Amino acid sequence: YGLLGKKFKDTFGHVGGRILGPFLGGLVGLKKPNNHGVPYSLTEEFVSVYRMHSLLPDDLQLRDITAKPGLNKSPPLIRSIPMENLIGQEGEKAISKIGFKSLFVSMGHQACGALELWNYPLWMKDLIAQDPEGRDRPDHVDLMALEVYRDRERDIARYNEFRRALLLIPISKWEDLTDDKDATKTLKEVYGDDVEKLDLLVGLMAEKKIKGFAISETAFVVFLLMATR
Ligand code: HEM
Known part of the structure; x- marks a missing residue:
């Protein structure tokens, strides 16, 4: 509802025009979407932060x-x-x-399930895909591994680089990411001390959540950017 709040909007409608409108009245109810001159599209970054299979x-x-x-x-x-x-x-x-x-x-x-580490549905580690004729393919899919692989093959920035690009503070040690001791121990086993190697999906699940939020701050910022478009 923006800075003016719900009551104002319900009484007077959406005010403020193209520039001030989103700040004063929020995004819903804008007369036209503001694409900032770029045709609407879903970015690779959006796809990556929407990898939320742990909800299942x-x-x-x-x-x-x-x-x-x-x-x-x-x-x-x-x-x-x-x-x-x-x-x-x-x-x-x-x-x-x-x-x-x-x-x-x-x-x-x-x-739904929580977007946390160690909450990926185990049944998704052995999925049977179909070919275009609808026949089951012989090679099963480990979606948990494939998702990390997809982000890497698409050259999606790793967690820290992704945050820098969003002007968010990167982590300099595992304890910046989470207070969970088991998680920091495991992250160290996998990535050593090199926090720059942390894969985006792993970081999104491990990240401390802002109070009252189900998704990570990193994902939330991408959602905000997409919502304004
Ligand atoms: C029964 C439920 C679901 C199944 C069986 C399923 C399965 C899959 C599979 C097989 C892929 C493609 C993997 C690949 O080749 O890269 C995929 C991609 C994806 N899924 Fe799901 N999924 C389910 C539900 C969901 C839900 C609930 C969400 C989000 C809330 C979600 C978000 C995504 C995203 C963002 C991708 C990547 C799409 C892309 O690369 O363009 N999926 N899913």
Whole structure:
């Protein structure tokens, strides 16, 4: 809602024009998007900070949407279905049987995973991809490893360089990134003392979160930049 707040905007609408508008009234309600002269596109940086597979659960908690919700306002649980049964060829059949409405209401009543280290879904370490004819490929995909590889092959800046480019303070030791002793020990085992080598995705998950935030400060700044466009 910007500096003027919700009450002002609800009463008087969006004010301030192209330059001051985003500051005074926020981004929602601008008459036209401001692309700063560059056609809208999603940047590689945006893709990289959106690598949020840790949000995915291990199981879907399927709920009976025909029954009355319980005390916690959730419809009663029918059963937990492992996520690996809901993806690929077999997953498509299973989801058609469950139906769109049950699936989406159930998902709406389930909390997502946290964007933290050691919370990557293990079922994503052995995914079966399909070829263009829809046949299962023989070589399975370890998505956890592939994501780090993708950022490297696309020349996405490592964590510290990425932060410098956003004018954010880089880390100079592992303790700047996180207070978690297990995490700093493991980061040291993998990267030694060279904090410049830290991969972006690992850094985003390890980073201390700002109070009240589910995503890292680094990702948040990229979201802000994209939202203004
Ligand atoms: C059942 C759920 C999901 C499955 C099976 C899945 C699987 C995949 C796979 C196989 C890739 C491509 C890997 C590659 O070749 O580079 C991918 C990419 C990606 N996924 Fe997911 N994903 C799921 C959900 C999500 C969610 C919930 C998010 C974010 C909130 C997400 C964000 C991304 C992003 C940002 C990429 C990179 C896209 C790109 O390179 O252009 N995915 N995912």
